[in-house]
Amino acid sequence: xxxxxxxxxxxxxxxxxxxxxxxxxxxxxxxxxxxxxxxxxxxxxxxxxxxxxxxxxxxxxxxxxxxxxxxxxxxxxxxxxxxxxxxxxxxxxxxxxxxxxxxxxxxxxxxxxxxxxxxxxxxxxxxxxxxxxxxxxxxxxxxxxxxxxxxxxxxxxxxxxxxxxxxxxxxxxxxx
Amino acid sequence: xxxxxxxxxxxxxxxxxxxxxxxxxxxxxxxxxxxxxxxxxxxxxxxxxxxxxxxxxxxxxxxxxxxxxxxxxxxxxxxxxxxxxxxxxxxxxxxxxxxxxxxxxxxxxxxxxxxxxxxxxxxxxxxxxxxxxxxxxxxxxxxxxxxxxxxxxxxxxxxxxxxxxxxxxxxxxxxxxxxxxxxxxxxxxxxxxxxxxxxxxxxxxxxxxxxxxxxxxxxxxxxxxxxxxxxxxxxxxxxxxxxxxxxxxxxxxxxxxxxxxxxxxxxxxxxxxxxxxxxxxxxxxxxxxxxxxxxxxxxxxxxxxxxxxxxxxxxxxxxxxxxxxxxxxxxxxxxxxxxxxxxxxxxxxxxxxxxxxxxxxxxxxxxxxxxxxxxxxxxxxxxxxxxxxxxxxxxxxxxxxxxxxxxxxxxxxxxxxxxxxxxxxxxxxxxxxxxxxxxxxxxxxxxxxxxxxxxxxxxxxxxxxxxxxxxxxxxxxxxxxxxxxxxxxxxxxxxxxxxxxxxxxxxxxxxxxxxxxxxxxxxxxxxxxxxxxxxxxxxxxxxxxxxxxxxxxxxxxxxxxxxxxxxxxxxxxxxxx
Numbered sequence: 001x002x003x004x005x006x007x008x009x010x011x012x013x014x015x016x017x018x019x020x021x022x023x024x025x026x027x028x029x030x031x032x033x034x035x036x037x038x039x040x041x042x043x044x045x046x047x048x049x050x051x052x053x054x055x056x057x058x059x060x061x062x063x064x065x066x067x068x069x070x071x072x073x074x075x076x077x078x079x080x081x082x083x084x085x086x087x088x089x090x091x092x093x094x095x096x097x098x099x100x101x102x103x104x105x106x107x108x109x110x111x112x113x114x115x116x117x118x119x120x121x122x123x124x125x126x127x128x129x130x131x132x133x134x135x136x137x138x139x140x141x142x143x144x145x146x147x148x149x150x151x152x153x154x155x156x157x158x159x160x161x162x163x164x165x166x167x168x169x170x171x172x173x174x175x176x
Numbered sequence: 177x178x179x180x181x182x183x184x185x186x187x188x189x190x191x192x193x194x195x196x197x198x199x200x201x202x203x204x205x206x207x208x209x210x211x212x213x214x215x216x217x218x219x220x221x222x223x224x225x226x227x228x229x230x231x232x233x234x235x236x237x238x239x240x241x242x243x244x245x246x247x248x249x250x251x252x253x254x255x256x257x258x259x260x261x262x263x264x265x266x267x268x269x270x271x272x273x274x275x276x277x278x279x280x281x282x283x284x285x286x287x288x289x290x291x292x293x294x295x296x297x298x299x300x301x302x303x304x305x306x307x308x309x310x311x312x313x314x315x316x317x318x319x320x321x322x323x324x325x326x327x328x329x330x331x332x333x334x335x336x337x338x339x340x341x342x343x344x345x346x347x348x349x350x351x352x353x354x355x356x357x358x359x360x361x362x363x364x365x366x367x368x369x370x371x372x373x374x375x376x377x378x379x380x381x382x383x384x385x386x387x388x389x390x391x392x393x394x395x396x397x398x399x400x401x402x403x404x405x406x407x408x409x410x411x412x413x414x415x416x417x418x419x420x421x422x423x424x425x426x427x428x429x430x431x432x433x434x435x436x437x438x439x440x441x442x443x444x445x446x447x448x449x450x451x452x453x454x455x456x457x458x459x460x461x462x463x464x465x466x467x468x469x470x471x472x473x474x475x476x477x478x479x480x481x482x483x484x485x486x487x488x489x490x491x492x493x494x495x496x497x498x499x500x501x502x503x504x505x506x507x508x509x510x511x512x513x514x515x516x517x518x519x520x521x522x523x524x525x526x527x528x529x530x531x532x533x534x535x536x537x538x539x540x541x542x543x544x545x546x547x548x549x550x551x552x553x554x555x556x557x558x559x560x561x562x563x564x565x566x567x568x569x570x571x572x573x574x575x576x577x578x579x580x581x582x583x584x585x586x587x588x589x590x591x592x593x594x595x596x597x598x599x600x601x602x603x604x605x606x607x608x609x610x611x612x613x614x615x616x617x618x619x620x621x622x623x624x625x626x627x628x629x630x631x632x633x634x635x636x637x638x639x640x641x642x643x644x645x646x647x648x649x650x651x652x653x654x655x656x657x658x659x660x661x662x663x664x665x666x667x668x669x670x671x672x673x674x675x676x677x678x679x680x681x682x683x684x685x686x687x688x689x690x691x692x693x694x695x696x697x698x699x700x701x702x703x704x705x706x707x708x709x710x711x712x713x714x715x716x717x718x719x720x721x722x723x724x725x726x727x728x729x730x731x732x733x734x735x736x737x738x739x740x741x742x743x744x745x746x747x748x749x750x751x752x753x
Contacts, residue, residue, distance in 0.1 A: 013374050017311055017321070024316045065498035071320045071340055074374040169373065 001056040005034075006078045007086060007157050008064060010049035011041055011165050013072040022049060022073075025066045031055055035088070035154035043165055046074065052155045075168055079159055086157035090135045091117075092126040092142055093149035099124055102145050112138045123148055192365045197327030198223035198358040201291065202231050204334035207366045210262050212236045212253065212623060214246035214616075218266025219306060221293030223358035238623070238652060241644035243270050245616035247277020248642070251286045252620030255603045256578055256628075258411070260287045260341050261620060267294045268306030271352070272313060276610055278348045279317040283607030284432060285409060287346035289337050290314075296356040297325045310352050319347030327360035331367070339369035344377025345496045346409060379497060381512035381520055388508045389491045390524035392465050398533045399425045400463035400488075402448050402456075402477075405432035405606075406470010406495060406514045413437065413599045415518035416469065422522065424529040426537050428456035430471050432606040435596035439575070445537045449477045450741045451588040454548075455540030457739070457747045460485050462536075469493040470514045473503040474607065483746035493517050547752040548738050553593060559732030560708055562589040562661045568711055569631055569659070570595045572719035577629040578603060580621050580656075582614035582638035585667035588737045590633045598628075612641030618656045619648050629657070629719065636662040636688050643694065649724045650698040657718050658700075658726045660691055663733045671736045695726035706730035 012018055019038065026033050034052040041048035053060060060078045067076040096119065098105055109116065114128035128138050135152055195203070201224050205213065215237060217225040228237045240246040243265040250261030261281075265274055271292040281288045295304040311323050320340045322333050330353070337349040393399055407416050413436050420427045420437065426445045427437065437444050446453030448460065460466065466488040471477070478484040481503055492499075492506035493514055500509040510517050552563030566589060569577060575595035581587040581604040596602060603621050605613035618632035639660050649656060670684040695702035701723060705714045711729070718725045741750045 016323075017315065020312060021315050028316060062498075062502055065500075065502070069496065069498045071372060071375045171376075 001058050003054055003056055005081055006053050006055065006057075006060045007081070007084050007155060008049070008051040008053065008060065008067070008076060008078045009157070009159070009163075010051065010067055010076045011043075011074040011163075012047050012049065013074070014045065014047045015072050018070070018072050019049075021070050022051075022067055025063055026053070029059065029063065031059060031063065037154035037156050039156070041165070043169070046165065046169075050154065050156055075165060077159070077163070079157075083161065084157040084159050086131075086155050087129050088132055088135060088153050088155050089127065089129045090139070090150065090152040092128070092138075092147055093123050094126065094142065094145065094147060096120065096122055096124050098145050105142070105145060108138065108141045112141070114138065192363045194361055195364050196223065196227075196358065197330050197353065197360050197362065198227045200327060200330045200362070200364045201334065201353070201358070202227045202235060203364060204331060204366060205262065206231075206234060207368065208260070208334075208338045210235065210260070212238065213262035213264055214238045214240050214249040214620065215264030216240060216243050216246060216266070216270060218268075218270045218293065220267035220295055220355050221264060221270070221291075221358075223355065224264065224291070224293065224353075237264075238619075238648060240616060241647045242642065243273035244276050244612065245642050245645045245648070247274050247281070247288065247290065248610075248613050248616035249620035249623075249645075249648075250288050250290075251277060251281050251284075251613075252580060252603055252617030253624035254286050254288055254620070255617075256600050256621040257624035258600065259624070260289055260338055262289050262291070264291045265293070266306065267292060267310070268308045270306075271308055271310035274350070275313060275317060276608075278314055278350065280605055280608040280610045280613065281348035282317045282319065284605065285346050285405060286348065287341040288348040289341050290348060290350045292350060292352045293358070294323065294352045294354045297354045298356070300325075300354070310350065314350045317348070318350050321350040321352070323352040323354070324357050325354045327357045327362040330357065331364060332369075335367065335369035336372060340372065340375070378495060378513045379511035381510060381517050385508055385510045386517065386520045386524065389467075389493075389510050390521055392489050392491055392508060393423060393425075393467065394526045396465035398463045399423070399465040399467060399530070400459060401425050401427035401467045401469065402430065402460075402471055403427060403433045403436060403469040404430040404471025406493075407433055407436040408599055410470060410495065410514035412470070412513075412515035412518055415515050415522065417441070419518050419522055419525070422527055423525050424527070424534075425467065426530070426534055428453070430474070430477055430606075431591050431602075431604060433471060434591055434602035436599050438597045439595040440597070446541070447591060450479070450743075451592065451737050451739065453541070453592070454544035454739050454750060454752065455537045457741060457750045458540060459536060461487065461746070461748045463488050465489045465491065467491045467493070468504075469518070470495070472496075472499045475503075478503060479741045479745050479747045479749070483748065544739065544752065552589070557732075559735075560706070560711065560729060561735060562586050562731050563593050564708070565659065565661060565711065565715070565729050565731070566590050566593040566633070568715040569633070569719070572716045573629050573631065577601070577631045578621050578625060580604070580614050580618040580630060580632045582634045583609045583611045584635045584638060585663075585671065585735070585737050586633055586635045586661040588668075611638035614638060615642045615658065616645045616648075618658070619645060619654050622654050622656045631657045631659060631719075633659045633661065635667060636660055636664060636686055636691075637666045639691070646695060646698040646700060650700060653724065655722055655724050657721070658695075658724070659718070660726070660728045661731050662688065662691065662728055663731050663735070664688055665733060667735075668737070670734070674734070674736065676742070691728045692726070700724045700726050702726040702728070704728040704730065
């Protein structure tokens with residue numbers, strides 16, 4: 001079975017220790033987490049983990065089964081890239097002088113649909129959201145001028161399919 | 177305080193009383209029907225022990241000699257009684273010593289609640305004396321765990337702990353309670369947990385899957401059942417029996433499924449797995465429909481997955497969705513509690529006898545009997561075999577003892593030859609293979625089934641891993657019968673060294689102490705047997721005793737357990753020698 005990129009979405013209670021429990025499932029199977037994001041979800045009091053892995057479907061199926069088995073996990077899904085809308089965010093910190101000395105930088109900012117979020121005496125910061133390859137392209141374009149700091153977030157994604165989490169929660173509440 | 181305790185005892189509806197966290201823990205245990213727990217005190221759990229002292233008329237605490245012993249005793253108790261076993265320890269080393277038992281209970285789905293003391297909340301993260309991150313450490317080996325840092329959380333978390341431990345596929349839960357939470361006073365009331373929002377313990381069976389399964393079963397020419405512990409945990413023994421008898425399908429068991437159907441039931445064809453019976457293993461690869469009930473296709477059962485039951489349609493009745501298609505792809509997966517799914521399936525399956533197919537199992541049994549079993553249980557060679565000892569235990573206990581085993585050759589031999597007529601009679605460490613399990617587990621098993629004969633069968637290696645629990649047997653006069661099958665080796669590893677490592681016996685030769693003297697040191701009646709002529713009487717005397725009893729049997733040093741599926745080989749490649 002061939003390895004491919006999967007996005008795992010986990011809806012869970014917001015509890016101390018659950019991240020450890022979930023990451024342990026990957027650790028036990030020697031599978032690297034390529035990116036991880038934890039945030040609130042569309043439902044009050046329900047957290048959402050977005051985890052990206054590069055593995056086979058057999059493994060991702062197995063992992064999602066194990067994640068879903070955790071007491072505080074409401075539901076876990078896995079999707080291929082085609083089935084989701086996804087993005088990452090990046091911040092570039094660059095020396096302020098370059099903004100005036102190197103006209104090309106302004107073009108890079110415009111061409112990449114990115115924004116300057118702050119300008120200080122010594123540095124300015126560019127924010128860029130998009131696909132991984134778009135961020136990489138911008139990184140490569142800025143690199144020759146010198147990047148003081150760079151950071152990229154984990155993937156965030158929503159599915160094209162409907163996620164029936166509220167219905168599931170009702171089912172949990174109704175069960176005896 | 178005494179007045180308040182009386183009040184809670186008499187009142188049935190939840191009421192509020194002002195008590196300390198430590199006392200609240202006791203009330204939670206009592207409310208969950210706990211009357212016995214195992215443990216070991218220490219600094220961070222002392223407030224709870226102080227309450228245990230006050231409540232000793234209603235709650236018996238058994239002081240094991242090591243915290244690992246407490247977990248295995250709780251497991252033995254849980255496995256024999258079907259109730260939740262409880263173990264308690266202090267923080268730091270007390271807590272880390274629970275880890276093996278937790279891992280064992282996790283992989284063998286044993287309901288257990290472990291309570292650990294923790295340093296006070298203000299000291300958390302300061303590397304305080306006996307502070308350890310037991311939540312972090314125990315996460316991979318618990319079904320659920322939680323740290324309580326204030327007393328008011330105690331009732332809800334304790335209720336949740338018991339609910340999670342025993343519901344669905346059972347497992348161990350650890351509750352870590354900081355010392356300040358034990359001291360704090362709060363308004364206590366208790367309500368058992370009935371649900372957890374994000375947790376669905378038992379899936380609802382799918383009617384279509386039931387119909388599909390029935391159709392496959394009814395059209396099968398050579399169907400074969402392998403059941404596991406799911407039958408015992410789901411209290412589905414009667415349903416299994418009815419199902420097997422109606423369909424006439426030969427049924428085999430995994431090691432943890434043993435005793436769910438009586439050994440002498442004509443449709444019980446024996447054990448599957450590495451040292452299981454010849455027919456069930458070999459014929460797994462000849463059946464046309466494999467019906468797996470409450471088992472998880474462990475690698476010791478399947479051997480090489482690439483060659484496991486490839487010709488068969490697989491029906492998997494399973495409570496844990498994560499087990500379906502994990503190792504073996506199911507053609508029909510029936511999710512749900514075994515009792516419920518078997519009851520749904522029963523009216524849909526046709527009556528049958530599968531006589532010709534049964535005869536194939538009988539033929540294979542005869543081959544195995546001639547090649548292996550006869551030599552094991554009716555040996556003619558000079559040295560004593562483990563098999564003949566088990567056979568004597570069967571006879572002396574009229575096939576009705578609870579057999580508690582450790583891990584290794586003696587375990588395989590005991591599981592192969594012990595005869596069971598009642599469920600929950602085979603207590604062993606299956607998934608984790610924990611040496612040292614048997615002696616403390618036997619203590620728990622006996623305390624959980626005082627009306628039954630409990631015989632611990634242990635190798636000389638594993639016995640010495642938890643031998644200190646003889647202290648519990650002596651102190652509480654727990655009438656367990658301990659049989660050490662002594663071959664002066666770590667027998668199973670030695671067997672592998674003989675077969676696969678050209679007899680290089682690296683660290684498997686044991687120079688053993690005088691086990692009889694050790695038992696006598698604990699004032700336990702003890703005897704040693706090294707000749708066949710003395711065996712029968714020695715076993716009979718042991719079983720007849722109503723006190724704790726130790727019997728060492730000096731068995732042949734270099735016997736091997738057969739049949740055997742070599743590690744990674746196919747079930748078809750099972751060896752008889």
